[in-house]
Amino acid sequence: MIKGNFIDNLPKVYGIYTGGFLAFIIIMSIAEQMGMTAKTIGICFVAFTVAIYAIIGYLSRTAQADAYYVAGRQVPTVFNGMATAADWMSGASFVAMAGGIYFKGYGYMALLVGWTGGYVLVASLLAPYLRKFGCYTVPDFIGTRYGGNLSRFMAVVVLTVASFTYVTAQINATGTIASVALDIPFQYAVYVGLISILLCSMLGGMRGVTWTQVAQYIVLIIAYLLPVFWISNKMGAGFFPHFMLADEVSRIAELEAQFGFVKNSAENLKEVPKGLAGITKAHSAVNATPWAFISLALAMMMGTASLPHVMMRYFTTPSVKAARKSVGWSLFFIFLLYSSAPMLATLSKLSLIDPSLPTGIIGKSIAEVQSIDWYQNWNQANLMFVSDFNGNGTLELNEFFMGGKAVVLATPEIAGLPYVISGLVAAGGMAAAMSTADGLILAIANAISHDVYYKIIDPKAETAKRLVVARVLLVVIGFAGATIAALEIQGILGSVIWAFDFAMSGLFFPLVLGVWWKRANKEGAIAGMFLGLVSGAAYLVWVRTGGSGFLGITQLTFGIFGSAVSLVAMVVVSLMTQAPNAATQKMVDEVRVPSGKSILGKQH
């Protein structure tokens, strides 16, 4: 069936894969009709998809440095776009985003703008130039452009801080989903998740991760879009929800005006289980100040352009031209999911709060709501809660509480979709969290193995030895991440946003100025990375420990302060010290044109 080169056959391979996955969904739904239990379906979905990723990971095994670090630089634009989209869209995007929009409305949607707008910066300021450079890792660029082991090492430090903050959240998400789908305790599920993640990346490095990420994207996008379209059609809201939900959006506004946002007393709120929230913010109205919105969007955009696990995906394209186009494809594939999240939030909210719909619960008697099957299930899972605060016997808008994850996880069940969809959603969430975790763990392990071990400690090490070190680090970092994830310190979304702020504090300006400002030198870059990271972290600690902050910069946007310090430090120190030598200046000139040899050789 398949002849010749694997790369030439990609559309065919993934076409068959997608067909196979759809067939699997159909088989599962037939099995459900024939009486397969919900639990078995969940296990089948997660086990089947993870097994496929593991097979892809095994088939992609390699012993070559450029295949391990940059997938041999032969990933076609569109497929790299899919892989980047999976790399990018984490468990948070998949499971928590629609919930965030549901509860916080406009103020939260700054994240949608920020997490997409950042790609414009990636495409125009960085990706094509770093691709031309020919580096294996982001610190590889910093180390070569500015020179010296200290600059390289600082870049590794920033990368590790940002990526590690991010990866614990992802392992946490895989653990949550694995524990629900496989029905095992969270502390063990975390390690089940970790082993699945390592199966994809251990043998093939970037090559293995690339081809599993494409497979994971296909699963996650089907798992996200299918329920949205299905629910919309089932509710009669519109055949194509993205273009047809205006009436639903205005109906929600109408209902909000009718019910009003009643503020609950602190005493009443004590009853509500931790982590659940009520609807307290308008759905489509502007409910945040311009600066609150813009500062969050800006922090996420600059963070996007500084996160190494995204940037390194563009090192795998065959050319500079392909790197640019590939950024466009990445954002297109991300757009498919992000533009659907608000639609899911709208459908989910309306189906619950509209008394004229059969699924609406607001206005029903509390006892009636408490007897609904799905309410009992999700109440037991600690994701839903009602209480009769005013004692009138009926459920009011302010008496209904839900966890953010429930919007994605519970809406299919509330809308009356078959359980097979819930199994599919679990597989999608698992794919989203696994693909991001893989990218992040690989980014950290590669930076330490390539930049610290090979470039600084033992430059004479042979390829085989380097790759052993890389794999050992992968496992060590994975286990460290899982151990911290098992402690459950910070919620999924919080740590994701912090990762962006750390990355932009330390890396944004050293990367951008490395290409766009020839005068930037080693001393400046080191000062920029060090002071940026330290001041950003200090600001976070200050605000977390009760500091008031300034200029409206919160613990979610501390990167704005960190990167401003980084910029000033970098410019001032660069100008106070010597200009880079002629060889470095020439190197920058060469980076700026796509043709010609890359700065670093194919094997370095």
Next chain:
Amino acid sequence: MSKQEQHWEKSKGLLMMTLAIWFVFSIGIFLFGAEMNEVTGPFGYPLTYWFTCQGSLGIFVLLIFWFANRQEKIDEEFGFSERGDD
């Protein structure tokens, strides 16, 4: 001015234009979020709401492809495009 300098001048011009469009749809319009939301936007959604869930996102996708094509033309014009295709 050498060929390379001219190429870089043009590339910088394109960057500025790209960043200007990016700025308008990621930051500029949200300065007037409350006012704009009074207007009915595409498909009948409130305008600011539409920008946050589809408009700005879609514009970014198109902007990147537009930028990539323009930059390719600039590279070709000065003979700096890569040999072979992707």
